[in-house]
Each structure stands twice: as C-alpha cells, then as structure tokens.
Amino acid sequence: MNSQQRQELFERLRAANPEPTTELEYATTFQLLVAVILSAQATDKSVNLATRRLFADAPTPAAMLALGEEGLAAYINRIGLYPSKARNVIAxxxxxxxxYGGEVPPSRAALEALPGVGRKTANVVLNTAFGEATIAVDTHIFRVANRSGLAPGKTPLAVEHELLKRVPAEFRQSAHHWLILHGRYVCKARKPECWRCAIADLCAWSGKADPCAAQRP
Known part of the structure; x- marks a missing residue:
C-alpha cells in the first residue's frame, strides 16, 4: 500500500466516524486503566457489564484497594482470567x-511498571486519556494491518512500529480506534464482510471477498 492509498484509507475511515473512541465505559483515567487491564482476552461488552457496578461502588484507587482481591473478584468473576486480574488491579x-497520590501517571515507563500493565495497555491509556499519538496493536489491528497491506509485521510490536511510520500524522491520534473498530465489525477474523468494507478497493489481501458478490442474484 503506497502513501496515497494510506491517505485515502484514513480519509474514508474518518468520514465514516469523525470522532472514534474506545467502547469501554469509564469516567476517569483510573477507571479507563482498570477497564483496559480487565479487557485482556475479554470482550468490551463483558468488561462494561462488570465495571458499571464496580465503578459505582469503588470509583477511586483507594476505594478499590479497600475491596481487596476477594472483594474485587466478586465484581469481575465473569471475566476471563479474573483471579490474576484482581490480583494485578489491587496491586x-x-x-x-x-x-502517585491516587493519580494515574502520564508516562509510559511509569505505566508499564504497574502490575498487569503492558505496552498495549499503556498505549491505550496514553492515547485515550493523555492525547498521545500512540497505537495499541491488539488482535484486530494486527489482522487489519497485515491483511490490508497497511503495515505488515510478524509481531504486534513490529506492526506498531510500521503503523507509526506509515500512518499520516493527521490521522495518528485516532488511528488505533478506527482500525480496531474496523477489525471488530468489518474485517472479522473468520467472516470478513468485504462486501460492505469502505476500503476494500485499497486492500491488498489476496483472500478478500468480491465486494460485489453480495449484490448479485
């Protein structure tokens, strides 16, 4: 995919969704951090179901710490890997x-030093809460970047580096959200809906479906 195609790709995604954001529900940076930690290997929907009650009862680090691991686990026990997540969130x-006086630190190094926080989680928080032009590569973004030819790479880190180099600067702040939503709802793992894909003609994937096929009798 050349630079002109990349520009066109993001112009189309922006036209369809001018102000993309995370589907996780939160009211503060702390709550966003917790929600992202809980979302590992879990759906945003399942996390939101748990955190609506959790954040109402324990909206701050001090209040959540007071729950303890067992108390927190009772709120999140329907989320995958909840015992280890409860342990990490309490820590x-x-x-x-x-x-940090109950505040979430705005630096990558400080975030990644927190239990349960890796590069992807730090990138989401830095982007969504602190306005940094970071790109968190999850399975959806990894798939879209490789399938489309936008930013091929063998590892999430390699894809992240390629995206940061290839995504035009004007789109970098929102690129994470556009790509994850596109992968979640259109460029799906098993049944990609190429027939309604806004960037199908730009996509380099050899396995893509004919976008006109769904309109044929």
Missing part, C-alpha cells in the same frame, strides 16, 4: 495510592 491500586 496497581496500591502503587497508585502510595506512589
């Missing part, structure tokens, strides 16, 4: 209270 709350 993160402790560090936020003891080291």
């Amino acid at each position: 993160t709350c402790r560090q936020l209270v003891e080291l």
Whole structure:
C-alpha cells in the first residue's frame, strides 16, 4: 500500500466516524486503566457489564484497594482470567495510592511498571486519556494491518512500529480506534464482510471477498 492509498484509507475511515473512541465505559483515567487491564482476552461488552457496578461502588484507587482481591473478584468473576486480574488491579491500586497520590501517571515507563500493565495497555491509556499519538496493536489491528497491506509485521510490536511510520500524522491520534473498530465489525477474523468494507478497493489481501458478490442474484 503506497502513501496515497494510506491517505485515502484514513480519509474514508474518518468520514465514516469523525470522532472514534474506545467502547469501554469509564469516567476517569483510573477507571479507563482498570477497564483496559480487565479487557485482556475479554470482550468490551463483558468488561462494561462488570465495571458499571464496580465503578459505582469503588470509583477511586483507594476505594478499590479497600475491596481487596476477594472483594474485587466478586465484581469481575465473569471475566476471563479474573483471579490474576484482581490480583494485578489491587496491586496497581496500591502503587497508585502510595506512589502517585491516587493519580494515574502520564508516562509510559511509569505505566508499564504497574502490575498487569503492558505496552498495549499503556498505549491505550496514553492515547485515550493523555492525547498521545500512540497505537495499541491488539488482535484486530494486527489482522487489519497485515491483511490490508497497511503495515505488515510478524509481531504486534513490529506492526506498531510500521503503523507509526506509515500512518499520516493527521490521522495518528485516532488511528488505533478506527482500525480496531474496523477489525471488530468489518474485517472479522473468520467472516470478513468485504462486501460492505469502505476500503476494500485499497486492500491488498489476496483472500478478500468480491465486494460485489453480495449484490448479485
């Protein structure tokens, strides 16, 4: 995919969704951080179902820390890997209270030092809460970047680096959200809906379906 095609790709995604954002529900940066930690290997829908009640009862690091691991687990026990997530979230709350006065630090190094926070989670928080032009590569973005030819790479980190080089600067802030939503709802893993894909003609994937096929009798 050349630079002109990349420009066109993001212009179309922006036209369809001018102000994209995460589908996770939160009211504060702390709540966003917790929601992203909980979302690993889980759907945003399942996380939102759990955090609506959790954030109402424990909206701050201090309040969530007071729940303890068992107390927190009772709120999130329908989310995959909940025992380890409860342990990490409580440990993160402790560090936020003891080291940062209950605030979420705005630096990558500090975020990645928190229990349960890796590069992808840090990128989401830096982008969504602090306005940095980072791109968090999850399975959806990894798939779209490789299928389309936008930013091929063998690992999520390699794809992230390619995206940061190839995505035009004007689109970099929102690129994460556009690509994840496109992968979640259109460029699906098993049954990609190429027939309604806004960027099908730009896509280099050899396995893409004929976008006109769905309109034929």
